[in-house]
Every structure is written in C-alpha cells, then in structure tokens.
Amino acid sequence: MDIKVNFSGRAVKYTEEEIAVVVEAMRNADPLTQGRYLQAFQDKFADYQGVARGACFATMNGVSALEMSAQLCRFKPGDEVVLPSHTFTASAYPYAKKGARILWADVDPRTRVITAESIEKVLTPRTRAVVVVHLYGYVADMPAIMELARKRELLVIEDAAQSIGAEVDGKKSGSFGDMAIFSFHSHKNLTTLGEGGMLYVRDPEAAAVVPALRHNGHCAYDFERPDYWKPAMGNVDMPMLGGDMLWPNNYCLGEVECALGAKMLDRIDAINAEKRARALLFIDALGDFPELEFHRVPTPRHNYHLLAARMTAGPDKRDAFMRAMFHEKGVRCVVQYIPLDRYDFYKRIGRDDAHCPNADAFFDSMISFPFQHWLSDEELHYMLNATKDVLRSLR
Numbered sequence: 001m002d003i004k005v006n007f008s009g010r011a012v013k014y015t016e017e018e019i020a021v022v023v024e025a026m027r028n029a030d031p032l033t034q035g036r037y038l039q040a041f042q043d044k045f046a047d048y049q050g051v052a053r054g055a056c057f058a059t060m061n062g063v064s065a066l067e068m069s070a071q072l073c074r075f076k077p078g079d080e081v082v083l084p085s086h087t088f089t090a091s092a093y094p095y096a097k098k099g100a101r102i103l104w105a106d107v108d109p110r111t112r113v114i115t116a117e118s119i120e121k122v123l124t125p126r127t128r129a130v131v132v133v134h135l136y137g138y139v140a141d142m143p144a145i146m147e148l149a150r151k152r153e154l155l156v157i158e159d160a161a162q163s164i165g166a167e168v169d170g171k172k173s174g175s176f177g178d179m180a181i182f183s184f185h186s187h188k189n190l191t192t193l194g195e196g197g198m199l200y201v202r203d204p205e206a207a208a209v210v211p212a213l214r215h216n217g218h219c220a221y222d223f224e225r226p227d228y229w230k231p232a233m234g235n236v237d238m239p240m241l242g243g244d245m246l247w248p249n250n251y252c253l254g255e256v257e258c259a260l261g262a263k264m265l266d267r268i269d270a271i272n273a274e275k276r277a278r279a280l281l282f283i284d285a286l287g288d289f290p291e292l293e294f295h296r297v298p299t300p301r302h303n304y305h306l307l308a309a310r311m312t313a314g315p316d317k318r319d320a321f322m323r324a325m326f327h328e329k330g331v332r333c334v335v336q337y338i339p340l341d342r343y344d345f346y347k348r349i350g351r352d353d354a355h356c357p358n359a360d361a362f363f364d365s366m367i368s369f370p371f372q373h374w375l376s377d378e379e380l381h382y383m384l385n386a387t388k389d390v391l392r393s394l395r
C-alpha cells in the first residue's frame, strides 16, 4: 500500500514572504549570530506573550532553553522536581542532569496534562519545582497550579514547546510560570528552519545572567578601557546568582532563524486557528464513533499542535486500527509519549517507580493522526473516511 497520508516531519510550509525574509537575512545579517534579528525576535516574542521585554531569550532549540531553566533552578542535593510521566523525554532529563530527583505526576485522563491535584499528590517537603507540560497544545490549568505553587513555594517551569499561542482566560501559555520554554522544532506550529527555541525568565535578577549563561560567559568589562582590545576584546565571567556559580553554555539561535521566527509570529495565530477548526471538523465528523475519544476544545486553550485520540475499546483495537489504517488505507498514524518511566534510560537512572495509571492507560490506547498544517483538504477527508471505514470494519 502506498502512503496516502503521512505523518510529516514538518508542520508548516513557508510563504514566499517568509522565504524573502530568510533571503534578506542571509544577505544582510552581520554578524550571523547574536545581532539585531535576535534582539528583534526576542522583543516581538515578549510582546506576543504579554511579558516584559528582556525576559525572553532565543535559543538553538527547546532543550537548550530547558537546560538553562534547570540551571536557574539551582537545585541542591536531595531537591525534587515534579513532571508528568506522559511527555517527551526532553521535558525531564535536563532537570535530572542538574541533580534534581524526578517525581512523576499523573495526567488527567480527559485533558492528558497534569493538574494541581495530581501535582499535590506527589509533593514532599524536598520538592522545589514543577515542570508543567502543555502537551499536544492544550494549556494545563495554570491558575490552579500557580496557586498551589505559591502556597508550597515551588518554582514553576512551563514546557510550552507544543503550545505556542494557546491561552487560558486571554493569557498565553508560557506566561504564567517563573520560567517557560518553547520549541521551534520542525514539528511545531512555528518552526525556525527545523531548530529553535525560546526561554522565558520572569525574575529580572535571574534573567540578567542569561545572556552570559547562553553565550560562553561572554560579558563586558565593568570599567572604562582606553584601548578597546585590553585586557581583551571582552571579558568572560559568570555573575553569581543567589550565591551560586553557574556554568556557561553556547546556546544561541542564529540570525536567519531569528528573522524567520519574528516573521512567523505574524502568522502563528492564523495557523493555530486553522488547525483548531480542522480538528473540530474531524472530531465532530466522528461523533457517531464512540470508539475514538478526542479532547474537544473549541477555544484558544488548545492550538491542536497534535490531534490525538484514545481508542475506548482498548489497546488491542488500537493496534488493529493502526495496522488497518497503515496497510489497507495508507494512513500513517503514530503513537506518542510512552510514559518516561517505561524507557530504559529512566530505569537506568532509577526513575521507573511512577504510579501514573492514567498516563499508562492513555498511552497504551492512543492514536496520533497526521496533522501537519499543510495537509490538503483532500488528504484530511481521505483520512476521515478511512477512519470511519476502519472503525466500522472493527465493530
């Protein structure tokens, strides 16, 4: 069977205007990194998010933003961080790498994200931080989570890698917590040529160390120099943060990617709205098929980065559905986000002790449909009819 609808490795196709912006930056950017396009992207992103300018930092991908957020947590031995087990591995390992012990919180079976209740269940007196992942593009209940965090003095990091533009009560995902990270990877609704990311840091004192943290500890001398090349062209240092020294990195995003990122911010709301409208169309058209349970959200709280469903008839039916869709219909669905405690790596680091029955049950019965923005109407309708045919044949 030929593939008729593939799960694409890229989410969006660029417009001619976006391509022109890239070409312009290729021609004119000097330097090609750390210049005016980076500054412009960060400022425009902060404005889009409704947060302070100077609090957003473009990074070479979402992981480098996560790595720096983990450094800024300044974990001490024995500190713990709460994470959903149902997420992409990059949400978690940067925090373990910086010394935090991971506690796995379960997801809500309907929304597939963690809640204030599921977080509270796993907290101990050693818990310092919680990473809230807005998985699939749906924003967790941030007002309730922030209330809990303030009460229990927890740092909150939002993993908004998948949820750009999605919001709760008119407030953007990634603007609630103490920090947030975004990804502009190839799969995302906004992608800067395949790799890219953004770190948001609310505390101005912590934000002040990020430029040096992101770029090798490079900084200016704090005294007047008659000769600009002495003692050296620039200094290397790392400002102390709360008495702690942080190790520097080199995590910048190049100028061409930044130019494109800034331009794509003009279109991200339209991309999200188009994906949401299509998701609702697909979900509603399957209203007579209770075998599939979608998370239907007709508001900007969901950007439908991904279109995921649960096979209510269980894992065996899910596998039969996946096989028939692929071999008989040529539609390549995928299964995503095995709970991290089930990966060999997390077993190796001793973090395989999750008690997250909702995450396990959802993963074992989930289906993620191809849902790149550029899917044609014909492909969408073909996939819809194929889904109906296969579900009927499995009855």
Ligand SMILES: Cc1ncc(COP(=O)(O)O)c(C=O)c1O
Binding pocket: 061, 062, 063, 064, 087, 088, 090, 091, 133, 135, 159, 161, 162, 182, 183, 184, 185, 195, 196, 197
């Ligand atoms: C939930 C989540 N967190 C983190 C990341 C990491 O982002 P990146 O691939 O840009 O490093 C991704 C995606 O790739 C993701 O989906």
